[in-house]
Every structure is written in C-alpha cells, then in structure tokens.
Amino acid sequence: MSTDDGRSGLPPEADERIPRGWARHPRERMLITPIIAGVGGLLAFFTVVAIVVWLPIHTFDPPASADWSPLSNQAVAGRNIFAANGCYVCHSGYSRPQDVRNALYFLYPKISQPGDFFGSDQSPNLLGTERTGPDLSQEAGWHPDDWQRAHFYDPRFVDPMSLMPSMKSLFSDKQVEQLISFVQMRSGKSGLLRYAGQLYSKHVVITNQGFPPAPIGFEGAHATIAESAEPKVPAGQIPEVPNLAQIDRGYWLSGDPLPVTPQNLLRGKRVFLERCVGCHGIAGDGKGPGAKFMTPAPADFTSADDACCGGDTGPGDFYYRILHGWPGTGMENFGDRLTVDDIWRVVLFIKTIPNHTLDRNVLPQPKDYITWQPSKELLGWIATRQKMTSNASFDKKAVTDPFMQEAMRMFPGLAAGDTFYINGTTETLSLTAARNAIRSIYFDLLNRAWAQAKARGDKLPPVWQKAIPPEVPGQQ
Amino acid sequence: MAEGLEPSAAVMEPPEPGRYLRKSRLPFPDGAAKHWLISSIFWLTVVDLFGLVLAMEFVSPEVFGGVSWLTFSRIRPSHVNGVILAWLTMMYFGALFYMLPRLVGTRGMWSERLGIVTCWLWNLMFLLGVIGLLTGHSQGREYGEFIWPLDIALLVIWCANIVNILATVAMRTLRPIYVSVWFFIASPLWLAVDYAIGNAIWRPGNIWGAPSGALANSLSDAMLNWWYAHNLFGLWLTPMLIALTYYIVPRVTNTPLYSYTLSLVSFWGMAFFYTGVGDHHILQSPTPSWLKTIAEISSWMLLVPVFAFTINILGTMKGNWDKFFTNLPLRFTLTAFFFYFLVNIQGAFEALQPFNRLTHFTNFVVAHAHLALLGAFTILGMGVIDYMVAQIWAKPLWSRTLTEWMYWLVTIGFTGFFSVLTLAGFQQGLEWEQGVPEVNVLPQLHGYYIARGIFGAMIVLSGIVQIVNVGMTIFTDTAERGRRETLAVAEAIAPPVQA
Numbered sequence: 001m002s003t004d005d006g007r008s009g010l011p012p013e014a015d016e017r018i019p020r021g022w023a024r025h026p027r028e029r030m031l032i033t034p035i036i037a038g039v040g041g042l043l044a045f046f047t048v049v050a051i052v053v054w055l056p057i058h059t060f061d062p063p064a065s066a067d068w069s070p071l072s073n074q075a076v077a078g079r080n081i082f083a084a085n086g087c088y089v090c091h092s093g094y095s096r097p098q099d100v101r102n103a104l105y106f107l108y109p110k111i112s113q114p115g116d117f118f119g120s121d122q123s124p125n126l127l128g129t130e131r132t133g134p135d136l137s138q139e140a141g142w143h144p145d146d147w148q149r150a151h152f153y154d155p156r157f158v159d160p161m162s163l164m165p166s167m168k169s170l171f172s173d174k175q176v177e178q179l180i181s182f183v184q185m186r187s188g189k190s191g192l193l194r195y196a197g198q199l200y201s202k203h204v205v206i207t208n209q210g211f212p213p214a215p216i217g218f219e220g221a222h223a224t225i226a227e228s229a230e231p232k233v234p235a236g237q238i239p240e241v242p243n244l245a246q247i248d249r250g251y252w253l254s255g256d257p258l259p260v261t262p263q264n265l266l267r268g269k270r271v272f273l274e275r276c277v278g279c280h281g282i283a284g285d286g287k288g289p290g291a292k293f294m295t296p297a298p299a300d301f302t303s304a305d306d307a308c309c310g311g312d313t314g315p316g317d318f319y320y321r322i323l324h325g326w327p328g329t330g331m332e333n334f335g336d337r338l339t340v341d342d343i344w345r346v347v348l349f350i351k352t353i354p355n356h357t358l359d360r361n362v363l364p365q366p367k368d369y370i371t372w373q374p375s376k377e378l379l380g381w382i383a384t385r386q387k388m389t390s391n392a393s394f395d396k397k398a399v400t401d402p403f404m405q406e407a408m409r410m411f412p413g414l415a416a417g418d419t420f421y422i423n424g425t426t427e428t429l430s431l432t433a434a435r436n437a438i439r440s441i442y443f444d445l446l447n448r449a450w451a452q453a454k455a456r457g458d459k460l461p462p463v464w465q466k467a468i469p470p471e472v473p474g475q476q
Numbered sequence: 477m478a479e480g481l482e483p484s485a486a487v488m489e490p491p492e493p494g495r496y497l498r499k500s501r502l503p504f505p506d507g508a509a510k511h512w513l514i515s516s517i518f519w520l521t522v523v524d525l526f527g528l529v530l531a532m533e534f535v536s537p538e539v540f541g542g543v544s545w546l547t548f549s550r551i552r553p554s555h556v557n558g559v560i561l562a563w564l565t566m567m568y569f570g571a572l573f574y575m576l577p578r579l580v581g582t583r584g585m586w587s588e589r590l591g592i593v594t595c596w597l598w599n600l601m602f603l604l605g606v607i608g609l610l611t612g613h614s615q616g617r618e619y620g621e622f623i624w625p626l627d628i629a630l631l632v633i634w635c636a637n638i639v640n641i642l643a644t645v646a647m648r649t650l651r652p653i654y655v656s657v658w659f660f661i662a663s664p665l666w667l668a669v670d671y672a673i674g675n676a677i678w679r680p681g682n683i684w685g686a687p688s689g690a691l692a693n694s695l696s697d698a699m700l701n702w703w704y705a706h707n708l709f710g711l712w713l714t715p716m717l718i719a720l721t722y723y724i725v726p727r728v729t730n731t732p733l734y735s736y737t738l739s740l741v742s743f744w745g746m747a748f749f750y751t752g753v754g755d756h757h758i759l760q761s762p763t764p765s766w767l768k769t770i771a772e773i774s775s776w777m778l779l780v781p782v783f784a785f786t787i788n789i790l791g792t793m794k795g796n797w798d799k800f801f802t803n804l805p806l807r808f809t810l811t812a813f814f815f816y817f818l819v820n821i822q823g824a825f826e827a828l829q830p831f832n833r834l835t836h837f838t839n840f841v842v843a844h845a846h847l848a849l850l851g852a853f854t855i856l857g858m859g860v861i862d863y864m865v866a867q868i869w870a871k872p873l874w875s876r877t878l879t880e881w882m883y884w885l886v887t888i889g890f891t892g893f894f895s896v897l898t899l900a901g902f903q904q905g906l907e908w909e910q911g912v913p914e915v916n917v918l919p920q921l922h923g924y925y926i927a928r929g930i931f932g933a934m935i936v937l938s939g940i941v942q943i944v945n946v947g948m949t950i951f952t953d954t955a956e957r958g959r960r961e962t963l964a965v966a967e968a969i970a971p972p973v974q975a
Binding site for chain 2: 031032033034037038040041042044045046047048049051052053056057059060061062079080081082083084085086087088089090092094096097098099102103107111112113114116117118119120122123124125126127128129130131132133134154155156159161162163164165166167168169170336337459
C-alpha cells in the first residue's frame with residue numbers, strides 16, 4: 001500500500017486526471033470499487049430477496065378455504081380476458097376487514113380468506129390497487145346474466161352514474177359469455193349458491209310471466225324488447241301469486257310512510273333519473289337502452305292500471321323490490337346505494353308517472369299521485385295468507401340448510417307450507433321445490449367445475465372439501 | 477480560435493455553423509446518449525397523451541365513443557409501462573451514457589454503436605408492447621403487463637446495456653469511482669434481476685397474453701408482483717434519480733459533494749431497505765402478517781438513506797442557492813429533489829396500517845404515484861435533458877423563455893394535479909369509511925376529475941414545449957447570437973482594418 005499522502009488506492013499520476021471541481025474528501029476511506037458496488041450491491045439485494053421473496057413463497061401455502069370452489073373452463077377463459085384487458089386497474093379482487101365492517105349490507109358480504117385464492121386457476125393474481133369501481137371478489141350471483149350483458153355492452157345502460165368504459169367494441173358474443181361466467185363463478189361456494197338462486201329465479205320469473213330466454217352475448221343490442229305471452233293463470237290462484245312470492249309478506253299491504261309532498265316527489269324524480277332510466281327509460285315506459293337485453297322486460301310505469309298501479313304494485317311491494325332487488329329479473333338491489341327515505345320517495349314518484357311527471361321541466365305535484373287500490377280478489381287472497389305466523393321472516397328459528405336459506409332469500413313471500421303453481425304450467429312453486437332446484441343447480445355447477453379443473457390438471461383440495469356445504473355469509 | 481477573431485470583411489456576414497468549433501474537436505462522441513435522449517423526449521409526450529386520455533375518460537367515459545384501443549383499461553397499463561420503461565428508462569440511459577464516460581475518464585462508452593443499436597431495439601420493443609396492450613395482449617400483472625416474448629427482449633437489451641456499462645467502467649482511467657457511478661453499476665444489475673424474478677420469466681405460460689409470467693399460487697404471485705413493481709421505483713428509478721442529482725448539482729454549482737460518508741449511507745441504505753417494501757401495496761390482503769411488518773418497517777427505515785441524500789444535496793447547495801434562480805437545469809433538479817423528499821415522507825406514512833386503511837384503493841395512491849413519477853423523476857428528467865442537449869450539441873438552448881414556460885407548466889400542472897387527487901383520495905376514503913359504496917362517491921369526484929384533466933393538459937403542453945425547444949436547438953444555429961456578441965466585442969477591441 002502506498003503511503004504517499006494517505007490516499008490509498010490512488011496512483012500519484014491520477015491527480016492530473018481528476019476533473020476540475022471534484023475535490024477529494026480529506027480522508028478517503030471506504031472507497032467503493034466497481035466490484036464492491038456491483039457484487040456488494042447484489043449481495044445486499046439478494047439478502048433481502050431471500051427474506052421477502054423466497055421465504056414467503058416457500059412457506060405460505062394456505063389450504064383451500066371451506067368456501068373455495070374451482071372455475072369452469074369457460075370461467076377460466078373469462079378470467080384471462082379480464083386480466084388481458086386490464087379490468088383489475090379499477091376493480092380490486094379481495095375485500096378487506098374494514099370493507100365488511102363498513103359496508104356489510106350486500107356490498108361486501110365476507111372478508112377474503114387466504115384459502116379463497118387456492119388453485120392455479122387463480123393465477124395471475126387480480127388483487128388490484130385501486131377502486132374506481134367496486135371490489136369484485138364477492139360479485140357472483142348478485143346480478144343475473146342478462147343484466148351483466150347489458151352492463152358489459154354499455155354500463156350506463158343499467159347504471160347511469162357508472163364511469164366504466166363500454167365494452168361493445170372489445171368483445172365477441174362468446175367472449176362476453178366467458179367473462180360473465182368468470183364473474184358468476186369467482187366468489188367461491190357462497191357465490192355459486194347465489195348464482196344458483198339467480199338461475200332458478202330467472203326460470204321461475206320468465207316462465208311465470210311468459211317471456212323468452214334472454215339473447216346471449218351482445219345480441220341484445222340488435223334485439224327488440226321481449227314481450228310477454230300472458231300465460232294462463234292456474235285454477236284457484238290469482239295472477240299475482242308468483243310475483244308476491246318474491247316479496248316479504250310483511251310488505252304486501254304496507255303504505256308509504258312519507259307524505260306526498262312536492263319536495264318528496266321531486267327528490268324521487270331526481271333519484272329515478274339518476275338510477276332507473278337505463279332500463280325503465282327516460283319516459284318511464286320500460287324502453288330504456290338496457291331493456292333490449294333483459295327478459296323479463298323492465299316494467300312500464302306509464303299506464304295507470306298496469307305495472308305502475310295495478311295488482312302487485314303496492315308501495316310496500318315497490319319498496320321491497322328496490323331495496324332487495326327482484327331476483328330473476330334485471331332489477332338489482334339498490335339497498336346498498338339509496339337511503340331508506342330515498343327509496344320511499346322513488347316509490348311515491350313512480351305512482352305519478354302516468355300523469356306525465358317525467359316530462360322535461362315538469363315538477364311532480366301531489367295531485368299527480370295515484371293512490372293504490374288493491375283489487376277485491378287480491379285483498380281476499382292476501383287476507384287468507386298474510387298471517388304473521390306463516391311469515392318466514394318472523395320465524396326466529398334459524399334455518400341451517402344453506403339451500404333453504406337461499407330459497408327463502410329468493411322467495412321470502414312463501415310460507416313453509418305454501419304450495420302454488422307457476423303461471424301457465426303445472427310446475428310447483430314452494431320453498432321445498434325452490435330449495436331442491438337451487439341445490440341441484442348448485443351441485444351441477446360445482447361438479448362440472450371440479451371435473452374440468454381436474455381435467456386441466458389444476459391443484460385441487462381433498463375431495464371432501466367439495467362436500468362442505470356453502471355458507472350464506474353476511475346479511476343477505 | 478485565433479483566426480476566427482481575425483478582423484476581416486467576412487466577419488460582417490453571418491458566420492456559418494461549425495466554423496469556430498468543429499465537430500471533430502468535441503471530446504465525447506455521445507452517439508448513444510443522443511439516441512436515448514431524443515427517443516425519451518418523444519415517449520414523454522406519448523405517455524403524457526395516454527394520461528390525458530385517461531383523465532378525459534374519468535370526466536366522461538364515452539368521450540372517445542367506444543374505440544376499442546382507447547378503452548381505459550388498455551390505455552392505463554400503456555401509460556404506466558410507458559412512463560417507467562419508455563420515458564424514464566430511456567431518459568436515464570441517455571443520461572447514463574452521457575455521464576459515465578465523463579465520470580470515469582473515457583472518451584465515450586465502451587461501444588457507442590452498441591448503445592445506438594439497443595436504443596433502436598428498445599424503441600421497437602416498446603412500440604410492439606404498446607400495440608399489444610392496446611389490442612388486449614397483456615399478462616395481466618400490474619406493472620408487468622408486457623407479454624412474455626417482450627419480457628425476454630427487454631432483458632436481452634437490458635443486459636447488452638449492462639455489458640456496455642461494465643466494460644466502460646473496466647476501461648476507466650480514473651481509479652476511484654464517483655458516487656453516481658456506484659449507482660450506474662448497481663442499479664441496472666438490480667433491475668435486471670428484479671425484472672427476471674418479478675415477471676417470473678421462467679413460467680411463460682400463454683406467451684401471447686394472460687395467463688403468463690405468474691406464479692401458480694395466486695397470493696404468492698401477488699407478493700411477488702408487488703415486490704417487483706415497487707422495486708421498479710426502488711432499485712431503478714430512485715437510485716438513478718440520486719445518481720443524476722449527485723452529478724448535476726455538484727457539476728452546475730461547481731462545488732464538491734458535501735459528504736462522501738453520507739453518500740455511502742444513501743447507497744447501502746437503499747440497497748438494504750428499499751428491496752423489502754413491496755408488500756405495503758397489499759397491507760390488508762390475506763397475506764402473511766410478518767411480511768407486512770417487514771414492509772412497514774422497511775418503508776420507515778428507508779428514510780435513513782433519504783435523509784442522508786437530502787442532507788448531502790443541501791450541504792452541497794450551501795452558498796449556491798443563487799444558481800437555483802439563474803440555472804434552469806439546476807432548478808428542475810432541485811424541484812424534483814424537493815418532490816422526491818416529499819414522496820418518501822408521504823410514502824412512509826402511507827405504508828402504516830392505520831393510514832393505509834383510509835387511503836388504500838383511493839386516488840390518494842394515484843397522487844402519491846404521480847408525486848414520484850411526475851414530480852420527482854419526470855421533472856428531473858426534463859431538467860437533465862435541457863442540461864445535456866446544451867452540452868452535447870455544444871450550443872445554448874433555443875429559447876430560455878420556452879424553458880421557463882416548460883418549467884412553470886409542469887410545476888404548476890403537477891402541483892395542482894397532486895393536490896386535487898390527494899383531496900379526492902381523502903374524500904373517497906372518508907366516504908367509504910361511512911359505508912358509502914364506490915358508485916355513490918363518483919359524482920362527488922367529478923369536479924376533481926375535471927380539475928385533474930386541466931392540470932394534466934398543462935403537463936402535456938410542457939412536454940410539447942420541450943420537443944419544440946430541443947428540436948429548434950438541434951436544427952437551428954442557436955450559437956449564432958453568442959458568436960455575434962463575441963464578434964461585436966472583438967470588433968470594439970480591434971476594429972476591422974479597411975483595405
């Protein structure tokens with residue numbers, strides 16, 4: 001080591017080559033050489049990598065949660081479309097503890113568990129970093145397929161406030177169906193159960209109201225609005241029976257708790273214009289841009305003796321359908337987005353629509369309000385059915401069978417002993433029939449997904465995991 | 477030079493360019509640096525425009541009438557990847573190819589030609605990548621969206637640059653290597669490994685789109701994804717910002733760096749603490765708690781190298797602050813330096829669980845990301861480009877007024893952009909805390925989104941001003957006025973002799 005001036009490692013002739021302005025540190029110790037910078041830098045890097053990359057990857061392998069279910073082949077294809085088109089930049093893929101604490105009701109029914117992400121069909125990760133739209137980890141089953149189709153075609157067709165880009169120029173009909181399949185299967189068994197409930201309700205509703213199946217893919221964009229075939233009412237029943245079966249009987253005859261004031265009506269009109277016109281139309285005639293995708297077709301409120309103010313259209317019925325949605329139709333649950341007061345105000349407003357209150361620059365007035373008059377037949381039928389004792393929601397005995405829970409969620413208006421017929425058929429409408437149908441749809445979906453996952457060579461949990469019954473999480 | 481000042485009849489004519497300083501007398505060829513720099517300036521405006529498209533779609537989602545390749549979710553990855561890999565990376569390599577020969581005492585890079593070839597390949601690779609993303613070919617992993625063949629291409633080009641850098645360092649004539657060179661050596665190495673591991677290049681999968689380049693276990697993949705994504709900043713963009721600042725500030729102020737020891741702290745602190753912060757992107761996800769704890773602690777320990785760097789630069793600037801107002805590249809650099817300091821303080825708080833619970837998933841995070849990538853890295857890059865264009869082409873910039881415009885447009889544009897999104901983020905976070913669903917918060921954000929679009933347009937304009945200014949500097953004879961003044965002085969001293 002040279003000891004000329006204590007600058008170890010520096011040849012004396014280097015002095016002339018040092019650029020002007022670069023002064024020496026008085027004590028040049030710990031001089032870094034290229035080897036130290038490169039190799040040392042990498043060593044430091046790999047030390048940390050061993051801790052934060054290698055270690056977690058090799059020690060963290062949670063088993064499948066009880067709620068986990070595999071994706072079908074179609075859903076896997078949909079997942080790849082979802083990933084390749086960057087849907088995760090606005091939609092996260094896991095719900096956090098505080099999401100459930102703050103927004104339990106419908107929006108985030110459960111906290112994502114490590115075991116929910118089991119299986120290689122969950123790769124690549126879609127956890128996401130931003131929520132311009134909602135988290136989608138629990139989305140399955142909340143909306144029927146036809147709603148999803150209209151929403152993918154143009155989200156404003158079903159939600160005028162949405163900022164989501166329209167997908168009409170992005171996907172073929174086949175790809176849309178694959179995407180929908182992914183959305184409906186991504187939430188594990190609890191999501192599959194909701195989806196099975198949707199599928200069964202769809203069957204009941206379109207049979208009962210005499211509608212054809214919904215057009216697939218984006219075909220709805222070129223279709224005409226579906227029309228009802230007016231099926232025959234079974235003997236001994238009134239036409240409203242299957243519809244009432246989907247409304248909690250506590251609401252069948254309830255009135256609107258808010259007074260009919262201009263303020264309430266105006267607020268109702270505003271909310272209607274913000275939320276409802278995509279399907280029900282700017283004129284309230286059920287001919288909104290989203291209507292062509294839907295069966296049954298959205299309700300037309302312009303006629304005073306029909307969907308606005310006829311049979312099963314009491315204020316309580318409207319309230320319940322806005323709050324909870326109407327499973328089987330495209331009507332979604334607005335209970336997660338509107339306050340109770342606003343829902344009642346919309347109900348007030350809807351009953352003024354036949355008097356042209358949706359026209360431009362018209363302030364709805366109390367005189368426009370049409371008071372609901374149930375028919376004698378309806379009152380008579382309800383009088384024999386609406387007993388507190390037979391109302392499932394008053395029964396404090398908890399039902400433990402998840403399929404029965406789902407059946408009761410889809411058909412809250414049915415009592416345990418009720419057996420009716422779906423209009424135009426001899427098909428039974430009862431909680432037991434609904435429970436059995438939902439159960440068989442659920443297992444059909446689950447078994448096919450398992451078989452396809454097995455054929456794909458995916459990692460699967462022990463086979464008894466499949467038999468663990470689904471849970472109905474949160475407040476549903 | 478003497479014959480140039482010789483009084484004669486010809487001096488009254490405008491002198492032709494290159495008369496007084498011939499190209500062959502320039503000490504550095506800078507071929508590679510020029511290519512990377514010019515490319516980066518164009519990519520800056522392209523990625524700025526992507527950003528503007530996104531901002532407009534936030535205001536009105538149907539503004540482009542459903543053109544498939546302008547769909548938000550396809551532009552967003554192009555914007556993110558473009559900012560990091562096209563604009564900033566090309567700017568950094570340009571700066572590196574300019575600075576490294578000057579710091580290690582070589583006449584140029586080991587191979588300027590290799591640097592030029594990699595520049596063209598990089599441009600081609602990126603062009604293909606963007607076309608891929610816009611047509612729905614993506615791996616679907618955030619910040620690692622490029623499809624597998626392009627990942628490989630990127631790494632090959634990157635390794636060629638590493639070879640070039642290491643070979644240049646090996647043939648240096650100055651034995652001790654300056655602080656910036658430590659980062660020039662280590663940072664490309666870090667990023668190469670980070671990219672290879674983080675993009676899981678050994679798992680190609682479906683090479684034309686999703687799923688590919690991901691671990692089979694989804695949560696492991698998420699941990700790897702965010703470790704990788706954050707190290708794009710931590711091990712490449714940030715070290716290079718530090719290296720460039722360590723070059724520009726002492727160089728422009730003609731002052732030695734304040735402390736060698738603090739430089740050591742900033743280098744090793746960065747290597748140890750920045751590598752482990754990635755998991756703070758998924759703090760409330762169902763991943764191991766101990767890893768989250770490491771990420772939170774690392775995010776705070778990061779302040780050690782940050783403060784070391786800050787003190788080092790402030791110490792170097794002591795007594796030199798007049799140059800902040802007179803020297804534009806320095807003003808850009810120090811503005812970026814200020815935003816860099818801010819982003820680290822903000823990031824440390826953001827990585828804490830209680831704060832993260834409020835701000836995660838909101839526009840607050842978007843504001844934070846722009847504080848780093850726009851406020852710090854981009855503003856630095858614009859200053860560095862102005863500095864280097866003047867140096868490489870050996871003439872003053874075309875218009876100082878335009879440079880001032882560029883500075884104020886990007887600084888005001890960014891500050892407004894950042895403030896608006898931060899407020900929007902708090903608004904979102906607080907609403908969600910009340911259980912208000914996302915869609916109900918959107919109408920409240922409309923005003924913020926409009927303001928963001930306007931501020932964003934200022935940023936785009938700033939990039940276009942730079943293109944004009946740099947273009948005019950290169951293609952016109954901006955040295956002319958200086959020469960005229962010199963000649964006027966010369967004439968005053970020795971009037972032309974009449975024949």
